[in-house]
Amino acid sequence: MDRSDKQRIEGIVQRILDDFGDDRAINxxxxxxxxxxxxxxxxxxxxxxxxxxxxxxxxxxxxxxxxxxxxxxxxxxxxxxxxxxxxxxxxxxxxxxxxxxxxxxxxxxxxxxxxxxxxxxxxxxxxxxxxxxxxxxxxxxxxxxxxxxxxxxxxxxxxxxxxxxxxxxxxxxxxxxxxxxxxxxIDIHPGATIGKYFFIDHGTGIVIGETTIIGEHVKIYQGVTLGGLSTQGGQKLKGAKRHPTIGDNVTIYSGASILGGETIIEDNVVVGGNTFITNSVEKDTRVTAKKQELQYKNN
Structure with a gap:
């Protein structure tokens, strides 16, 4: 290491140390x-x-x-x-x-x-x-x-x-x-309330928000989000019910998003894959997304 390298390194070290000097959270x-x-x-x-x-x-x-x-x-x-x-x-x-x-x-x-x-x-x-x-x-x-x-x-x-x-x-x-x-x-906030007989199948990509309430005998597949409609309010939303309530004997298939603190999925509901739900669902209901139209092109 020659003298110029040593001086440059010493300068970098000093600038980084000087950056620690204020009261930012990162410091x-x-x-x-x-x-x-x-x-x-x-x-x-x-x-x-x-x-x-x-x-x-x-x-x-x-x-x-x-x-x-x-x-x-x-x-x-x-x-x-x-x-x-x-x-x-x-x-x-x-x-x-x-x-x-x-x-x-x-x-x-x-x-x-x-x-x-x-x-x-x-x-x-x-x-x-x-x-x-x-x-x-x-x-x-x-x-x-x-x-x-x-x-x-x-x-x-x-x-x-x-x-x-x-x-x-x-x-x-x-x-x-x-x-x-x-x-x-699998991201489960510790503030969520989850009843007995809870089963996560596969699991990757699941998000369960802080104020989510989940009943008993609920099954959730990969990619499901039980989240909030919006976080634009930031800290002003602290303590508010922001995430959905899920009843007993509910199955939620992969890729479904259920959002909002006022959204209630009642007992015995089946939520199909890739659905997007922001309104409550009555008991004994099956919710599915309309089948997408697939196009095939043969060259």
Whole structure:
């Protein structure tokens, strides 16, 4: 490296460092007070071992040591999740005056409440596994569903994140579901409400918005969007019902878009592929798009 290269590199380094000097969001460098995305993903991995002990647990442990092994994993999750929750609670407007000790106590209480929900989460997931097995003739076994279906993975992470969302934990639930999104291509907002026996088939490209409400025994195929009509209002729309409500025993085929907070798809509806729906649909209805006209030209 000659002298001119060294000077140019030093100049580039200095200009970049100078660019860190203002208060733009992109410049935040307070690492100790930011949630650790890697640590949160590690918590997800350990929680999956708790949800599905026979499938995700380390194979090094024998069945007779499962109890001791699980105790270690649970304690590890409690420690690291509490640490991350304590960090993000600083973002809550409800706790601006709490001391570090008070924040730690609050984070500990939330962590315990979440961990107490694990049996309930597993109860819901058992129904989701059953729905996937019953609803997919290609499923060879429930083991196959648990180990290979991206839809079940996305639902599993969502159900954990949703409980944290109900406990008013900021940031972490979204980090969790966006991790699942990056892995599976399925985007479920942790604020959505989803009933039992939920089945996502194939899954790639599915979007389920924050205020979506989904009943029980609902099946959704790839490319479905349950979204808002418009986000032009930006932050002014926060808290408003922006996404549709889906009743019980509804099937939504690939490529369908159902939009709007006032849009209600009632029970026992079948929504055909590539439909675009912005109005409510009465129960026991089948909605299909008019068949496109195909043209064939023979040279």
């Amino acid at each position: 935040k460098t307070d690492l100790c007070n930011e949630p650790d995305k890697t640590a949160i993903i590690d918590v997800i991995d350990k929680l999956m071992k708790i949800l599905y002990p026979g499938y995700y647990s380390d194979k090094l442990y024998k069945i007779y040591s499962l109890k001791n092994n699980m105790s270690v994993i649970i304690e590890d999750v409690i420690f690291h999740l509490k640490k991350q929750i304590m960090i993000v609670l600083r973002y809550c407007k409800k706790f601006p005056e709490l001391t570090d000790a008070e924040l730690e106590d609050k984070a500990m209480d939330i962590t315990y409440e979440f961990m107490d929900k694990i049996p309930q989460i597993r109860d819901y997931l058992e129904t989701d596994i059953q729905a996937a097995f019953d609803g997919d003739p290609a499923a060879g076994s429930k083991d196959e569903v648990i180990l290979s279906y991206p839809g079940l993975y996305a639902i599993s992470v969502y159900r954990m994140a949703h409980e944290l969302c109900l406990l008013d934990v900021p940031m972490i639930p979204r980090i969790m579901t966006e991790h699942a999104h990056s892995v599976t291509g």
